[in-house]
Amino acid sequence: MSNITVCARFRPLSSKEKRDHGANICIQSVDSESFIIKDEKDEGFTFSFDKVFYEKSKQADVYEFLVLPIVRDSLNAINGTIIAYGQTGAGKTYSMEGLNILESDEEKKGILPRVVDGLFACIRSSDESTKYSIKLSMVEIYMEKVRDLFDLSKDNIQIKESKTQGILLSGATEISLLDPSEALQSLSSGIANRAVGETQMNMASSRSHCLYMFTVHQESTIEKRVKFGKLVLVDLAGSEKVEKTGAEGRILEEAKTINKSLSALGNVINALTRGSLAKANHIPYRDSKLTRILQDSLGGSSRTALLCCCSPSPSNVSESLSSLRFGARAKHIKTSPFVKGDEEKSSKKSEAPSATRDHASYEKI
Numbered sequence: 417m418s419n420i421t422v423c424a425r426f427r428p429l430s431s432k433e434k435r436d437h438g439a440n441i442c443i444q445s446v447d448s449e450s451f452i453i454k455d456e457k458d459e460g461f462t463f464s465f466d467k468v469f470y471e472k473s474k475q476a477d478v479y480e481f482l483v484l485p486i487v488r489d490s491l492n493a494i495n496g497t498i499i500a501y502g503q504t505g506a507g508k509t510y511s512m513e514g515l516n517i518l519e520s521d522e523e524k525k526g527i528l529p530r531v532v533d534g535l536f537a538c539i540r541s542s543d544e545s546t547k548y549s550i551k552l553s554m555v556e557i558y559m560e561k562v563r564d565l566f567d568l569s570k571d572n573i574q575i576k577e578s579k580t581q582g583i584l585l586s587g588a589t590e591i592s593l594l595d596p597s598e599a600l601q602s603l604s605s606g607i608a609n610r611a612v613g614e615t616q617m618n619m620a621s622s623r624s625h626c627l628y629m630f631t632v633h634q635e636s637t638i639e640k641r642v643k644f645g646k647l648v649l650v651d652l653a654g655s656e657k658v659e660k661t662g663a664e665g666r667i668l669e670e671a672k673t674i675n676k677s678l679s680a681l682g683n684v685i686n687a688l689t690r691g692s693l694a695k696a697n698h699i700p701y702r703d704s705k706l707t708r709i710l711q712d713s714l715g716g717s718s719r720t721a722l723l724c725c726c727s728p729s730p731s732n733v734s735e736s737l738s739s740l741r742f743g744a745r746a747k748h749i750k751t752s753p754f755v756k757g758d759e760e761k762s763s764k765k766s767e768a769p770s771a772t773r774d775h776a777s778y779e780k781i
């Protein structure tokens with residue numbers, strides 16, 4: 417049984433997409449777990465995930481289904497990772513941060529401010545025999561270099577492994593979070609630093625991975641034991657393909673590096689979901705900085721959530737299909753070509769291929 421939850425999220429059409437294609441969308445909902453997507457040739461494919469969040473879904477729905485169980489587990493010293501995947505503009509940052517990390521509109525708040533609220537709420541309701549403390553680090557991975565977003569002078573953080581603490585980012589700033597509003601201010605300063613770094617290096621944030629790492633320490637006054645759980649949120653670099661012709665120099669190098677690390681992530685998740693292999697020490701964590709950092713919060717007893725963010729527009733269908741296939745492969749979810757005339761059949765719950773989930777094979781479509 418895998419500990420990975422895979423969901424798809426479609427954002428609303430952008431104004432540019434509406435201008436170019438009117439109100440047309442390339443997806444057709446089947447139910448809350450399945451949909452049909454039609455490619456450029458009008459060929460349809462059915463995908464099933466643990467949950468599908470359509471355009472009208474709320475930030476709270478995503479948080480409650482995908483994230484809250486992992487937040488609760490982190491307070492029980494179980495590590496967890498929440499990953500947003502998708503092409504640039506698909507809604508990864510909107511899902512993670514909201515429009516603004518300091519958003520006051522409750523409905524629009526993204527996953528991060530909700531995680532902060534969730535962690536502190538769980539701590540407040542815990543019994544007094546356990547003392548909690550939360551620490552936050554924020555790093556960015558660009559061209560396989562790890563940079564501290566709380567101290568931009570630390571631009572080549574090394575990854576180390578300790579027997580007691582697992583994977584460590586050597587020398588990375590850790591901020592102790594005392595209350596939710598302070599936590600949001602810290603997140604906000606890391607996000608602002610990311611923008612400063614972007615300008616310094618003349619690169620776009622969509623070309624780097626951003627990792628928000630919470631460590632929850634708990635000390636039991638009765639058992640006299642200290643435990644900790646790590647909760648890592650990852651806003652990945654855009655997964656879009658860069659045209660091989662045309663791209664050169666740094667753009668091409670960036671694209672290759674991103675592609676390599678996203679493939680490494682896919683391979684790790686894929687290997688983990690094949691239960692037996694996971695025990696066999698064959699997980700290729702060392703193939704990228706991203707997977708190496710996530711080594712102890714991805715796999716083993718830890719929990720993983722993958723949110724595949726997509727545009728619903730026909731103009732982006734090829735990138736959306738690629739993101740959805742990544743998600744499907746990650747969980748060995750079988751996808752099936754959609755046969756015209758099957759609308760009625762596939763709208764019946766019993767026909768939705770949720771039973772194919774966790775199958776060890778991925779049917780190429």
Ligand code: ADP
Pocket residue numbers: 426427428430471502503504505506507508509510511515622654725
């Ligand atoms: P990414 O981080 O994947 O590059 P963004 O999160 O920045 O993409 O989203 C691109 C644009 O779409 C932003 O203007 C964002 O506000 C908007 N957007 C994304 N997802 C949603 C959503 N679920 N609801 C409303 N607007 C969204």
Ligand code: MG
Pocket residue numbers: 505508509510621622651
């Ligand atoms: Mg973004």
